Amino acid sequence: MEDKPLRSRQWFGKKGKDGFIYRAWMKNQGIPAHQLQGKPVIGICNTWSELTPCNAHFRELAQSVKNGIYEAGGYPVEFPVMSLGETLVKPTAMLYRNLVSMDVEESIRANPLDGVVLLCGCDKTTPALVMGACSVNIPTIVVSGGAMLTGKYRGRDIGTSDIWRFFADHQTGQMNDEDLYTAEACMARSQGHCAVMGTASTMACMVESLGLSLAENAAIPAADSRRKVLAHLSGNRIVDMVRKDLKPSDILTRQAFENAITVNAAIGGSTNFIIHLLAIAGRIGIDLNMDDFNTSARKIPLLANLQPSGKYFMEDFYYAGGLPALMKELHEQLNSDAITVSGHPISRNYENSECFNRDLIAPVDNPFNPTAGITVLKGNLCQNGAVIKPSAASTALMRHTGKAVVFENIEDFNHRINDPALDVDKDSVLVLKNAGPKGYPGMPEVGNMLIPKKLADQGVTDMVRISDGRMSGTGFGTVVLHVSPEAAIGGTLAIVQDGDMIKLDVPAGTLHLEVSDEEIAERKSKLVLNNNISKRGYTHLYQTHVEQAHLGADLDFLKGSSGSEVLRDSH
Template sequence: MEQKKLRSTEWFGRSGKDGFIYRAWMKKQGIADHEFDGRPIIGICNTWSELTPCNSHFRELAEHVKRGVYEAGGFPVEFPVLSLGETLMKPTAMLFRNLASMDVEEAIRANPIDGVVLLCGCDKTTPSLVMGACSVDLPTIVVSGGPMLTGRHKGRSISTSDIWRFSEANRTGEMDDMEMSLAEAGMCRSDGHCAVMGTASTMACMVEALGISLPGSAAIPAPDAARKIMAQRSGYQIVQMVKENRKLSDILTREAFENSIMVNAAIGGSTNFVIHLLAIAGRIGVELTLDDMDKLSANIPLLVNLQPSGQYFMEDLYYAGGLPAVMKELLPRLHIGCLTANGKTIAENYDKVVCYDTNIVSPLNAPFNPLSGVVVLKGNLCANGAVIKPSAASANLLQHTGKAMVFEDIDDYKQRIDDPELEVDEHSILVLKNVGPKGYPGMPEVGNMGLPAKLLAKGVTDMIRISDGRMSGTGFGTVVLHVSPEAADGGVFSVVEDGDMIVLDVPGRSLRLEVSDEVISQRILNKRIELPKADRGYVQLYQQHVQGAHLGADLDFLRGSSGSKVTRDSH
């Protein structure tokens, strides 16, 4: 990579009034004159917030990044951006992912920054920061916050996936409120994001597989000293990236995205991976489609035995060798020449890795589960596609025909799901409409609907559930998600009625409504779509410009890159 003039010199390298203003106001913070001698200015983009509990340790983590930046001869400047707390934000953090990405993009471009360290952990903070950084395309490295320690309850390990089990047990009376409170107290034992292969851990694995974080960073538990050391090493590395002018576009090639898809299949990653990776690809200018997700993961088995698709936890994966142990097994399938943040290729980073526990990371020739990845379904019910995670589903339901039990929106579902008169049995297919990007708006994680109380009482533990929404990466079950076009766009999904026969064929990649084309057309003609209209602000902007799930649910005017150049000065 060629050495080039530092971007920050457009601010701090100036003489006269402008240079005076840029430097003088920085010096009021106690910064010495020699800090402006032409060394790289490294922005530390921090999503710390007390309203984002997963990222509560990021102020300390940022200090370790700064150590590495100083060590390498750079000058670190920390700045905040909108932080998205998955567990607290209403109506859903996904509604604000694109807003956070805009914040990141403009904060990076507007300021005297030569390279960026993205501090992210909680579900949406990773894709939003990466999306925003891609639109500017400076040298960038990701530091993830790491998973929390495995929870404990009554002598056994627990984590976020158990919430769904506890909830159903509480609804049937098997688990009383006191025991729920005890489990709640033992669930989150430390700093960090969810301790299973949920969306946050999937995102950490995604950025490592893409090559924009350092090898081995994804699985280190948040409280482990190694996490702080990795932060310091990342701070050191970003200075080298600036010196070598190694930008995101140099790393995020089509082949890097393909690697990430294959790795996601092997780890049993969240279905949310699909919608976030598509959005990131749209920002960096790489052509990527839902069909690519299906094709590239189809022959990759599940190697990692972690909840929700398996038994163990992220802490266990770290002790077994972390994501590098998975990458080593996959080297025969990966594009091993892809460049990564440390200047080395995938082959150079992972060729000599050792796996310490094959119960956690199985070899490629003896996988934990031959089913893996995300299967993309097509059919008249989802012309643009829908997704399902087979490794988290029930094998007996992967080919199934059943009658639809339709809920028009989330409020309809909540009002009727526990009605003892609900006309539903274990063979029925639950359909939830109007929880897509436009219809909710924001596309919440409600796709893994709780089962009807009358069926839970009979011991039913899984049913096919179909929606145009998402589900938590910690969730499980035979759940079809991201149906596109969504109900709010007036397609076939919007006119499914109670009693309609639906055919799911996961091996055949098909999802069909067994209703004649003539009847479907007439229903669509008679259908009146009523969106929950936002009358102001960002939500109105979102609803007017959000794209479908099959395109990553980004805003249409944000796709592509606008670069790092600032065209006008302020002084």
């Protein structure tokens, strides 16, 4: 493959006034002239922010990337984009994922960049940056920030998934306020994102299994010096990718997406994986739909014994061999010739890997759990689909019929869930409405509703819960999510009433409201939808253009590639 003319030469290679302006203002940073003469210009898209604790170490990580770019003969330029910290952003970081993707897309296209390194960490930063880069489609490589070190609390390991356990114990009096305060200081003890296989780690595994990062990107802890080495090597690699014009569209084939779905099943990845992968597929032009998540992962067992589906943490996963060791177990199920950012087949990433802990990474013929992946459900309650994560759910509830206890929105739930008079028992099905993309807006992580206190006091730890919202990847339980169409646009979820019987059958892939078609039609004919569209700003844009969960919850006008060409030269 011959080297392609550098895109940045449209700026820095120009004669006359235009070239003078482009070069002169860059030189005010003390840049020698030769740095702008024929070297690949590599953008480092940085989501560093002190309001995004997961990404707060990215200044240092960016320097390692720069060192690698310089060494390979490129010229690095670091630029910021909006950063989303899952722990702080209100009303929900998911509301702004698409906004960040627009920021990334326009920042890359508008500037003299030949290639880009995406620095991603916290949940939404990875899909947002990948979506934006795919829309421009210049050479791109991803460097994840890495998980924090495992928390240590009173002699045991803890991570983000324990938050839900701690507050269940607090609710029943097994932990007091001082216990919670102590645990809070013990959990997040280093830089990095959640220490479990939550959404952030799932996204890091996603980009590695898609082929968008170098091998081992997914699991190196943020505090491990080898994370900086990987960043340096990624800086090396992006320069060569530019010279060979290796773009996301060359890597993100149908086979790459199938690999990601297969790997996600085996690691017990977050349910949020589906909504983000669908959005990425929409940007790069791959026809992916909800049924593909059942088809590609149907026979894949759970191989990774990681919280929240298992007991170990991401730090342990790396020491056990990381994602390459797990992918080696899946060799027969993978499209092993899919090309990665290395320019080689993905099999090169894992062919020499080794597993060092069989209790953490199991072989396919003796899996940690034969039930894995994310099951897509269909039925009259979710005509376009809903999702559940069986590996993090209760086996006894995989087939369950119960009466609905309905909450019209999250405020209604918070107000009534612990009311002693609430008509609920252990067999009830908790139903939360208006938590979807348009209705909330932004589809918050509220789907794993707390167990009513009066049932928790009786020892109930899990119930079937259904909503059009999402769940944190660190969460667990028999939780049905992403119900589509959502309640706010008149989906069947909107007309569910207290006492209606709901039948869940995960093995059959069905979710059914036990009400006649005639009754459903009658209720819908009387349904009055709340018009809660925001009157201004990005939220208005989002609510008027966001697609449903089964399409990836992207904005309808962002589908497909816009390309790297700048429409006009302003000078």
